[in-house]
Amino acid sequence: xxxxxxxxxxxxxxxxxxxxxxxxxxxxxxxxxxxxxxxxxxxxxxxxxxxxxxxxxxxxxxxxxxxxxxxxxxxxxxxxxxxxxxxxxxxxxxxxxxxxxxxxxxxxxxxxxxx
Amino acid sequence: xxxxxxxxxxxxxxxxxxxxxxxxxxxxxxxxxxxxxxxxxxxxxxxxxxxxxxxxxxxxxxxxxxxxxxxxxxxxxxxxxxxxxxxxxxxxxxxxxxxxxxxxxxxxxxxxxxxxxxxxxxxxxxxxxxxxxxxxxxxxxxxxxxxxxxxxxxxxxxxxxxxxxxxxxxxxxxxxxxxxxxxxxxxxxxxxxxxxxxxxxxxxxxxxxxxxxxxxxxxxxxxxxxxxxxxxxxxxxxxxxxxxxxxxxxxxxxxxxxxxxxxxxxxxxxxxxxxxxxxxxxxxxxxxxxxxxxxxxxxxxxxxxxxxxxxxxxxxxxxxxxxxxxxxxxxxxxxxxxxxxxxxxxxxxxxxxxxxxxxxxxxxxxxxxxxxxxxxxxxxxxxxxxxxxxxxxxxxxxxxxxxxxxxxxxxxxxxxxxxxxxxxxxxxxxxxxxxxxxxxxxxxxxxxxxxxxxxxxxxxxxxxxxxxxxxxxxxxxxxxxxxxxxxxxxxxxxxxxxxxxxxxxxxxxxxxxxxxxxxxxxxxxxxxxxxxxxxxxxxxxxxxxxxxxxxxxxxxxxxxxxxxxxxxxxxxxxxxxxxxxxxxxxxxxxxxxxxxxxxxxxxxxxxxxxxxxxxxxxxxxxxxxxxxxxxxxxxxxxxxxxxxxxxxxxxxxxxxxxxxxxxxxxxxxxxxxxxxxxxxxxxxxxxxxxxxxxxxxxxxxxxxxxxxxxxxxxxxxxxxxxxxxxxxxxxxxxxxxxxxxxxxxxxxxxxxxxxxxxxxxxxxxxxxxxxxxxxxxxxxxxxxxxxxxxxxxxx
Numbered sequence: 001x002x003x004x005x006x007x008x009x010x011x012x013x014x015x016x017x018x019x020x021x022x023x024x025x026x027x028x029x030x031x032x033x034x035x036x037x038x039x040x041x042x043x044x045x046x047x048x049x050x051x052x053x054x055x056x057x058x059x060x061x062x063x064x065x066x067x068x069x070x071x072x073x074x075x076x077x078x079x080x081x082x083x084x085x086x087x088x089x090x091x092x093x094x095x096x097x098x099x100x101x102x103x104x105x106x107x108x109x110x111x112x113x114x115x
Numbered sequence: 116x117x118x119x120x121x122x123x124x125x126x127x128x129x130x131x132x133x134x135x136x137x138x139x140x141x142x143x144x145x146x147x148x149x150x151x152x153x154x155x156x157x158x159x160x161x162x163x164x165x166x167x168x169x170x171x172x173x174x175x176x177x178x179x180x181x182x183x184x185x186x187x188x189x190x191x192x193x194x195x196x197x198x199x200x201x202x203x204x205x206x207x208x209x210x211x212x213x214x215x216x217x218x219x220x221x222x223x224x225x226x227x228x229x230x231x232x233x234x235x236x237x238x239x240x241x242x243x244x245x246x247x248x249x250x251x252x253x254x255x256x257x258x259x260x261x262x263x264x265x266x267x268x269x270x271x272x273x274x275x276x277x278x279x280x281x282x283x284x285x286x287x288x289x290x291x292x293x294x295x296x297x298x299x300x301x302x303x304x305x306x307x308x309x310x311x312x313x314x315x316x317x318x319x320x321x322x323x324x325x326x327x328x329x330x331x332x333x334x335x336x337x338x339x340x341x342x343x344x345x346x347x348x349x350x351x352x353x354x355x356x357x358x359x360x361x362x363x364x365x366x367x368x369x370x371x372x373x374x375x376x377x378x379x380x381x382x383x384x385x386x387x388x389x390x391x392x393x394x395x396x397x398x399x400x401x402x403x404x405x406x407x408x409x410x411x412x413x414x415x416x417x418x419x420x421x422x423x424x425x426x427x428x429x430x431x432x433x434x435x436x437x438x439x440x441x442x443x444x445x446x447x448x449x450x451x452x453x454x455x456x457x458x459x460x461x462x463x464x465x466x467x468x469x470x471x472x473x474x475x476x477x478x479x480x481x482x483x484x485x486x487x488x489x490x491x492x493x494x495x496x497x498x499x500x501x502x503x504x505x506x507x508x509x510x511x512x513x514x515x516x517x518x519x520x521x522x523x524x525x526x527x528x529x530x531x532x533x534x535x536x537x538x539x540x541x542x543x544x545x546x547x548x549x550x551x552x553x554x555x556x557x558x559x560x561x562x563x564x565x566x567x568x569x570x571x572x573x574x575x576x577x578x579x580x581x582x583x584x585x586x587x588x589x590x591x592x593x594x595x596x597x598x599x600x601x602x603x604x605x606x607x608x609x610x611x612x613x614x615x616x617x618x619x620x621x622x623x624x625x626x627x628x629x630x631x632x633x634x635x636x637x638x639x640x641x642x643x644x645x646x647x648x649x650x651x652x653x654x655x656x657x658x659x660x661x662x663x664x665x666x667x668x669x670x671x672x673x674x675x676x677x678x679x680x681x682x683x684x685x686x687x688x689x690x691x692x693x694x695x696x697x698x699x700x701x702x703x704x705x706x707x708x709x710x711x712x713x714x715x716x717x718x719x720x721x722x723x724x725x726x727x728x729x730x731x732x733x734x735x736x737x738x739x740x741x742x743x744x745x746x747x748x749x750x751x752x753x754x755x756x757x758x759x760x761x762x763x764x765x766x767x768x769x770x771x772x773x774x775x776x777x778x779x780x781x782x783x784x785x786x787x788x789x790x791x792x793x794x795x796x797x798x799x800x801x802x803x804x805x806x807x808x809x810x811x812x813x814x815x816x817x818x819x820x821x822x823x824x825x826x827x828x829x830x831x832x833x834x835x836x837x838x839x840x841x842x843x844x845x846x847x848x849x850x851x852x853x854x855x856x857x858x859x860x861x862x863x864x865x866x867x868x869x870x871x872x873x874x875x876x877x878x879x880x881x882x883x884x885x886x887x888x889x890x891x892x893x894x895x896x897x898x899x900x901x902x903x904x905x906x907x908x909x910x
Contacts, residue, residue, distance in 0.1 A: 001738040010834025015753045017826035046840035054784040055866040057858045069784035070850045071866040085795045086889035092806040093893045111693030
């Protein structure tokens, strides 16, 4: 399964890079979104895959069961999900404003800072 | 001693405020600072040779840097010059710049420089000295660029800063080398940077000794304007005249000479030191004196003669015999006095007549008698110079055992020739404007209007030149007085051995004394003759100098600077194309190439990569059908979104992909991630639809094959990175620790949640801040646009 997930991460990255290399700003946004997924999955797979044993202390116990999933990468990814959403929201509004201001959503036409 | 440095620096900070309260009177108060500090230091200067008052406080013990200070004959003399001339210059500046709206800054900056310069000469620690050294460069930069609205002033300030700053870097490197050489020699950390300790240590055998020497000498030469690094000093004359008198003739430019004198006990026995200092000094002395004769601006004449004198001092330290050191001590002090006086006189002349062109000035004795008397006295104090060199040259001629016999003759000739120029020019600056029958050097005509209307300078502008000229006269012409007070202690400190001064101008009738007398008389006579002919020759010399200037080091500097700007421009254009896709391509290519490099080097080392994958344990290797289907669905979603032509369908497909990834999180024991992902995915889809549905559907240009290949290769690299992590087995001690603490410590059962809100709560606060900042950005972008649109609508 690890190898399969590694290939999935690679494929998601490749798709994200393809979109980042496109000329329209909207596809840039999509690329950003996929890039976030790919990075999260990379950390997730690298941390080790554990089935059906979340890092939760059963009620009444003092410690989680042995062999539970590593909580630290999950905490990192959780933070990353929220932050990539914030970045995406900002980028989306930026793309819209850039289009309103310059009348184009072609990155090659957006090369100067003057509008 | 630290206080004597800190007080001027502190007063410099409040000087603008003082000026606001007291107006023009503030400058009198500021002038009290150097007077007080100077008196305090003067009372403690040791008179006996090699005596010193030391003081040390810990600063950075880890690096062996100590706030160590030493007051001996050398630093004491410098400190008194700095304070005495500083007080007179402050008073002079108060009157000279009375109407300048920026006078309040001048007082503060001069005091800042004064404090820095005191720190420089008093430091006994290499690195403390370096800090003050750089501070004087900064003060000099600010003061040269004082009239910052002028392009010329800004360029000159930049030139001075770049040249002395580069020299400063060389100096620092030299100090570091010296420090490590001293550490190697067995000095303890806190002693290895102490100049007084180094002077008593023999490091000449160490392999870093000569590199350190060369770098330090380079730094000193840049500060003291030795050829070919002299060109910043004449440019620096765009500074207000009080600055030129203080920094660029009397004190700061002598910092390099000071450093050479200070380190002479350490380096003095080295042949490299002798040759380098003697030759560079002699060349500078002669060339600068000749260049000075080609100038018509009073201040530029004085600037070049200053360069010439700095060369002379360097040469004398390089020669290093007892007499040479005595001569250097006397000449240094005499020059500081009379040259500062001459600069102030030039400033007074400009103040009175509005011009500094020597050809325009004449017949001003009646209008400015006190200034004229100061000029005469200053010119006379130069007359002490030839006998000094006469003695030194004489000694060199007799020192056959040093094998300097031929060099001695050459040096004597060079010194004589340079002094002929210097005497002629001193007469031209100090005598001609007052006693020439009429203004107009080149054409005989009526006195120019400016000279007719000239008036005597106000009292504060008379005191400086007069007192300094008298001081110069005492030191230069009657050296005995100076010897007893400070000279012997100063010369001993430079030489690192007791040197008793017994310089007299009249040595009675002996062959040696007669030779010296002869040389002096010849020099003075030739100087006077040149002065008489200078009027006729000035134009020719000026033409030659101008032609040389087009090929000189100043030209090299200009070319280097424009070249630097041009190449920076070219590099920026090459790398900052403004094309986002180009940047992404470069980033991905770098990623691909570097990881290929890693794989190749591993393969070359014979470390197979494949065994790492095999080492992944059984659980990882096992897979189930439902997991595989999920992964395939995610892949399909992403690919379909990639190929989709419409925004809405792409957004929908991306949303599906995100939800499927949430399912994957849920399968592999991350329920919190799954929940968050589902919520965020829903928000993302709503946001994207809201924002993008108004944007036009543009047919995308067909992706270039090369771009697709780059993206695929970079994706493969990322997959490889995931696979490579399988071989990592990092101990999960932190995770275990947190898992153990979650329930008893934080009273939470969901460990991921506990980490976020308890153990790493500050990180989460940072995360919230990022989200809030992004939210503010979104709000601003939308709101500002609306407002602008509304504004356009109403107007």
